Amino acid sequence: MAKRPPILNRVKALRxxxxxxxxxxxxxxxxxxxxxxxxxxxxxxxxxxxSAFRIARVFGVGLxxxxxxxxxxxx
Amino acid sequence: MSFHEKSAWIMGLLLxxxxxxxxxxxxxxxxxxxxxxxxxxxxxxxxxxxLIVGAVISHIIIGVINPDEASGDEDERDKQxxxxxxxxxxxxxxxxxxxxLWSYYFQRDGNLLFxxxxxxxxxxxxxxxxxxxxxxxxxx
Numbered sequence: 001m002a003k004r005p006p007i008l009n010r011v012k013a014l015r016x017x018x019x020x021x022x023x024x025x026x027x028x029x030x031x032x033x034x035x036x037x038x039x040x041x042x043x044x045x046x047x048x049x050x051s052a053f054r055i056a057r058v059f060g061v062g063l064x065x066x067x068x069x070x071x072x073x074x075x
Numbered sequence: 076m077s078f079h080e081k082s083a084w085i086m087g088l089l090l091x092x093x094x095x096x097x098x099x100x101x102x103x104x105x106x107x108x109x110x111x112x113x114x115x116x117x118x119x120x121x122x123x124x125x126l127i128v129g130a131v132i133s134h135i136i137i138g139v140i141n142p143d144e145a146s147g148d149e150d151e152r153d154k155q156x157x158x159x160x161x162x163x164x165x166x167x168x169x170x171x172x173x174x175x176l177w178s179y180y181f182q183r184d185g186n187l188l189f190x191x192x193x194x195x196x197x198x199x200x201x202x203x204x205x206x207x208x209x210x211x212x213x214x215x
Binding site: 004005031032033035036039043044045047048 | 080152
């Protein structure tokens with residue numbers, strides 16, 4: 001059974017706060033497919049470090065503001 | 076659903092059907108002969124042609140439905156999913172070939188070795204498509 005990565009993210013909230021940016025638009029900005037953005041938002045995929053930085057730069061925030069380690073998943 | 080996932084569904088179904096068709100023919104032929112049937116090139120060619128025609132038609136259809144995705148490159152997630160599915164499928168192929176070699180060692184039946192190798196190829200490809208779908212759906 002595939003295991004979900006222990007990383008939480010606020011991509012959806014930031015996208016919606018960013019003038020309701022669409023998943024397709026964000027995908028284009030960071031160079032991935034819309035399905036990958038959906039997977040990131042749903043916590044099914046942890047992006048590469050490069051894509052994580054690209055996402056943070058799109059929203060003009062730091063990496064920590066987008067991604068957080070899920071402490072509860074470590075137990 | 077991404078283009079690669081759609082493709083994996085289609086190819087998995089097509090290969091399962093053509094693989095079943097091919098192997099059931101070999102089984103029936105072996106039953107009729109009373110021994111393992113020799114490789115029949117016509118059967119292999121028939122299964123290959125069915126698979127290619129089915130794959131081309133179905134990929135044209137999903138490409139026409141969503142041309143942007145079909146013409147797009149693989150992104151980092153696609154590459155990771157496809158690489159991992161391919162790696163595990165390699166073990167399925169290796170196990171099948173190993174089983175075939177052991178079978179040959181004990182039974183000295185080259186025809187059986189041939190069919191086990193073909194079945195292993197089919198099984199490993201089906202496993203690759205199934206794992207691709209699983210990794211896309213459940214995450215990695």
